[in-house]
Amino acid sequence: MINIILLYNLFPWFLLSLVIGLAVILFLKMEKIRELNSYVTHLKKSLDEIDEQAKLILRTDIELNKTQEELDKKITALYALQRISREISKTLDETKIFAQIQESHLEDIGFEKALAFLWNEKNKRFNPILNIGYGAKEIESIVLQLDNNFYLKLMENNETLSSFSLADQQLNEKIKNLFKVNSFIIAPLLPKEGSQGFLFVGTEITDTLLTAGNEELINILANQISQALENARLFEKTWQAQQELERKVEERTIQLSSALEEIKLISKRKSDFVSAVSHELRTPLTSIKGYASILLSEKLGQLPLAVKERLDKINRHSDELARLVNDLLDISRIESGKVTMKQEILNLKEILEEIKDLMNVQLKEKNIEFSYELSSDAEYVLADRQQLNRVFINLVGNAIKFTPPQGKISIKTHSLENKMCQIDVSDTGIGIPQESIKAIFDEFYRIDNPINQRVKGTGLGLSLVKHIVEAHGGNIWVKSKLNEGSTFSFTLPKP
Amino acid sequence: MRIGIGISRQTDISSALQEAFWQAKTQLEEKKITLCLLFSSPEFASLSLLKTLHIYLPHTPIIGASTFGIILSSHIYRHSLAICLIHSENSKISVAKVQDIRKKSALIAGQELGKKLLEDFRGEKRDFAMVFCDGMLEEGSRLILGLQEILGTSFPVTGGSASDNLKFKQTYLYFNDELLTDAAVGVLWGGKIVFNLSSRHGWKPLGKSRTVTQSKGNIIQEIDNQPAINLYKDYFAKEIPFLKKDLKYISTLYPMGVYLEGEKEYLLRNILSIEEDGSLVCQGDIPNNSTIRLMIGTKDSCISASQQATEELMKEFSFSTLITKKIDIVFIFNSVSRYVLLRRLAEEELKTVQTTIQKNISDKSIYQSLDIPMIGFYTYGEHAPLKALYYQGRSHFHNQSIVLTAVGD
Numbered sequence A: 001m002i003n004i005i006l007l008y009n010l011f012p013w014f015l016l017s018l019v020i021g022l023a024v025i026l027f028l029k030m031e032k033i034r035e036l037n038s039y040v041t042h043l044k045k046s047l048d049e050i051d052e053q054a055k056l057i058l059r060t061d062i063e064l065n066k067t068q069e070e071l072d073k074k075i076t077a078l079y080a081l082q083r084i085s086r087e088i089s090k091t092l093d094e095t096k097i098f099a100q101i102q103e104s105h106l107e108d109i110g111f112e113k114a115l116a117f118l119w120n121e122k123n124k125r126f127n128p129i130l131n132i133g134y135g136a137k138e139i140e141s142i143v144l145q146l147d148n149n150f151y152l153k154l155m156e157n158n159e160t161l162s163s164f165s166l167a168d169q170q171l172n173e174k175i176k177n178l179f180k181v182n183s184f185i186i187a188p189l190l191p192k193e194g195s196q197g198f199l200f201v202g203t204e205i206t207d208t209l210l211t212a213g214n215e216e217l218i219n220i221l222a223n224q225i226s227q228a229l230e231n232a233r234l235f236e237k238t239w240q241a242q243q244e245l246e247r248k249v250e251e252r253t254i255q256l257s258s259a260l261e262e263i264k265l266i267s268k269r270k271s272d273f274v275s276a277v278s279h280e281l282r283t284p285l286t287s288i289k290g291y292a293s294i295l296l297s298e299k300l301g302q303l304p305l306a307v308k309e310r311l312d313k314i315n316r317h318s319d320e321l322a323r324l325v326n327d328l329l330d331i332s333r334i335e336s337g338k339v340t341m342k343q344e345i346l347n348l349k350e351i352l353e354e355i356k357d358l359m360n361v362q363l364k365e366k367n368i369e370f371s372y373e374l375s376s377d378a379e380y381v382l383a384d385r386q387q388l389n390r391v392f393i394n395l396v397g398n399a400i401k402f403t404p405p406q407g408k409i410s411i412k413t414h415s416l417e418n419k420m421c422q423i424d425v426s427d428t429g430i431g432i433p434q435e436s437i438k439a440i441f442d443e444f445y446r447i448d449n450p451i452n453q454r455v456k457g458t459g460l461g462l463s464l465v466k467h468i469v470e471a472h473g474g475n476i477w478v479k480s481k482l483n484e485g486s487t488f489s490f491t492l493p494k495p
Numbered sequence B: 001m002r003i004g005i006g007i008s009r010q011t012d013i014s015s016a017l018q019e020a021f022w023q024a025k026t027q028l029e030e031k032k033i034t035l036c037l038l039f040s041s042p043e044f045a046s047l048s049l050l051k052t053l054h055i056y057l058p059h060t061p062i063i064g065a066s067t068f069g070i071i072l073s074s075h076i077y078r079h080s081l082a083i084c085l086i087h088s089e090n091s092k093i094s095v096a097k098v099q100d101i102r103k104k105s106a107l108i109a110g111q112e113l114g115k116k117l118l119e120d121f122r123g124e125k126r127d128f129a130m131v132f133c134d135g136m137l138e139e140g141s142r143l144i145l146g147l148q149e150i151l152g153t154s155f156p157v158t159g160g161s162a163s164d165n166l167k168f169k170q171t172y173l174y175f176n177d178e179l180l181t182d183a184a185v186g187v188l189w190g191g192k193i194v195f196n197l198s199s200r201h202g203w204k205p206l207g208k209s210r211t212v213t214q215s216k217g218n219i220i221q222e223i224d225n226q227p228a229i230n231l232y233k234d235y236f237a238k239e240i241p242f243l244k245k246d247l248k249y250i251s252t253l254y255p256m257g258v259y260l261e262g263e264k265e266y267l268l269r270n271i272l273s274i275e276e277d278g279s280l281v282c283q284g285d286i287p288n289n290s291t292i293r294l295m296i297g298t299k300d301s302c303i304s305a306s307q308q309a310t311e312e313l314m315k316e317f318s319f320s321t322l323i324t325k326k327i328d329i330v331f332i333f334n335s336v337s338r339y340v341l342l343r344r345l346a347e348e349e350l351k352t353v354q355t356t357i358q359k360n361i362s363d364k365s366i367y368q369s370l371d372i373p374m375i376g377f378y379t380y381g382e383h384a385p386l387k388a389l390y391y392q393g394r395s396h397f398h399n400q401s402i403v404l405t406a407v408g409d
Helices: A002-007 A011-090 A094-100 A103-109 A136-145 A148-156 A169-179 A212-296 A305-335 A348-366 A385-402 A450-454 A461-471 B013-028 B047-056 B106-119 B140-151 B230-236 B240-245 B247-253 B299-318 B336-361
Strands: A113-120 A125-132 A183-189 A197-203 A344-347 A369-374 A380-383 A408-416 A420-427 A476-481 A485-493 B002-008 B035-040 B062-066 B070-072 B075-077 B081-087 B091-099 B126-133 B157-161 B173-175 B178-180 B183-191 B194-200 B204-216 B219-223 B256-258 B267-269 B271-274 B280-282 B291-296 B329-335 B374-379 B382-385 B395-398 B402-408
Touching: A011 A094, A011 A103, A011 A212, A011 B204, A011 B230, A011 B247, A011 B291, A011 B336, A094 A212, A103 A212, A113 A136, A113 A148, A125 A136, A125 A148, A125 A197, A136 A169, A148 A183, A148 A197, A169 A183, A183 A212, A197 A212, A212 A305, A305 A461, A344 A348, A344 A385, A348 A369, A348 A385, A348 A408, A380 A385, A380 A420, A380 A485, A385 A408, A385 A420, A385 A461, A385 A485, A461 A476, A461 A485, B002 B013, B002 B070, B013 B047, B013 B081, B035 B047, B035 B091, B035 B374, B047 B062, B047 B178, B062 B126, B062 B183, B070 B081, B075 B336, B091 B106, B091 B173, B091 B178, B106 B126, B106 B140, B106 B183, B126 B140, B126 B194, B140 B157, B140 B183, B140 B395, B157 B329, B157 B374, B157 B402, B173 B183, B194 B299, B194 B382, B230 B240, B230 B291, B240 B247, B240 B271, B247 B271, B247 B336, B267 B395, B299 B336, B299 B402, B329 B336, B329 B382, B336 B374, B336 B402, B382 B402
Parallel strands: A369 A408, B035 B062, B126 B157, B329 B374
Antiparallel strands: A113 A125, A113 A197, A183 A197, A344 A380, A408 A420, A420 A485, A476 A485, B002 B081, B035 B081, B062 B173, B070 B075, B070 B374, B091 B183, B126 B183, B157 B382, B173 B178, B194 B402, B204 B219, B204 B291, B219 B280, B256 B267, B256 B291, B271 B280, B329 B402, B382 B395
């Protein structure tokens, strides 16, 4: 080949064609490289564009995540608030209200430190009542450094304070330094009952951004606490008042029952005394009366008229005294339960006829009309005959005594429910003043009126009647109008 | 294996402990307790808690950690205390602790923990290690590295970092009757047991790939020959002070992803802090020349990742024809970042895990109940092996991940 080239002297041609060929190849390669270059440039551009898009995505994503976190925090905070509210609203014990606020709740609301103070008017200082995140010494120093007037003013104005809304930077820093936090909210606790104070929450975390929303949240919490405090205090007050009342009732009951015991004792002593004295009186009385009777019978010799008159008086007075003593003795016997009432079926008509006979002389003397009217279902009573006689003698006797001549005494009976029978003894007498009605059955009570001043009486009659009626299980009362008459009513069991 | 779990929300430490302990104890009846796990909110972390528990269980190894939230079945318990008592006849267990990690360096501490765990394990078959470490530790990945230098480079490690109430200030570890900080505790598990581990995060890469051009351990100094922070400045169009303010979001929601060949997901690295010179301090190592991407997580991708992790966990037991392969408990170590991202959907994620487990065992007659006990906690960092063949199952320190560990005997 070389020989041929050399032979035909074709070398220049060969060289030329080689160069051309190479040039073509080079050109083609260059084209390819250019093409590749533009492709790479294109790719690079795309990649850069994608990277730019990545930047956009990241910037959007971080904002999105932050917003979402904020939202999540808010929701968590609201949940926590709801939990606290539920817990403290259930609490009626003031000391336990603050114990319901726990670190985890606080953390959910976005804070890790909290203090609550209540103003103590006596000591003129704020007392810490809630502490989360502080040591005992730290609290002590905070209390000492608290500007009381400032916080009292805050409470007075019902003002909420926070590190982001406080315009006074100097004050802002002062509060931050005092509580050792980077952000804070202070809300007043204003229960309408009892001592007031304020709630402080704060966080050391620097990237916590407080918003008006946080402030509102803490305000709601403070309100809830105040409400709970108020409820607890009102409850405590009511409860204490009730306790006090119960205590007083108990105290009075004890006093009364001891008084009652005392009265019973005195009453018993009196009965014992009366009974003893009566017995002692009766013996000499009997001999006085006996001797007087003997003397009066003139068996021991004639008596001058004057002596006879005096002896007569002795005899009469002795009789009165004997009656008095007997009545007294009866009352004390009935009182002490020593006398048992016999349960006889008595015909009232029979008894009243007897009484009429017995009283006939006196009735005639004053020309008093005596009548009785028995209801058909109230003719019989269950009672002790002798005692019932005494009741009627006393009542009718009194009626005669206080009824002016030409007056009327009437006795009526009627049946009551529960197998009782009511007996009314009415007269047209002088009547009983209203103020005396209550005391009329008391022993030795005598109404202050001209008849009583003139006519002697023991003051034991009605008392004895009352005792007898009550010993039968009945009642006695009186209705009276001054100058018109009185009605004594009593009840007795029916057979 | 028998499991007893107790939980208490009481605020008083000793009554909470009593309540949780007796709940757990009664479920175990009189059976011997092989291991006790204790998880609690940081406010419970006290010496008295551990001393009292140690009185209850004087001869039982106790390990645990403080946490933002305890996971129990599909529920999250905050401000609580949980006790998990395990009785296992076929397990061989050894526990150990290491303290003063910062002074010793994380690598040395990891080695020390490995050696201590092995002390009682001579000649025994060992299966996996569960390690809890201080959540404030910046070099979590070096601790795992040191541990694996002793236990074997592809030895599976699971667990996570302790956490606090998102204050990122102080986390605690529990070891027998000791309350520890700046420490790590671990349990080495062996014997005739079945187990499987899985982990996922669900974060997706976004934007261009970048290359780490200068880094040292867990600190990235330059990316594409520029100060590392420029990456975030550029993407978020914000200056450093604003980035620092939003670091909580940036760190949890938009971490850096390290590309690992053959792995399905990027290895995530949270940013702990931004240095003055624009360097980024990460929770875990990022080697020089790593290809990295900015990552983004969504609620959906996060939950579906958990489902994938559960499917993967159960695959081993699902296809097995061996009747003995029955799991008794599932441990969950879940990143707080996931909680921050999911927020009110957080329990949804756990429900997904629970139903996926139930779905996978529903046709197995060896299970008397579909309710496999699930317990764990929210972490500031997770430990789990990588699956790709290329990494020979080597465990790593993760962020933003859910780590599942199923065990049975």
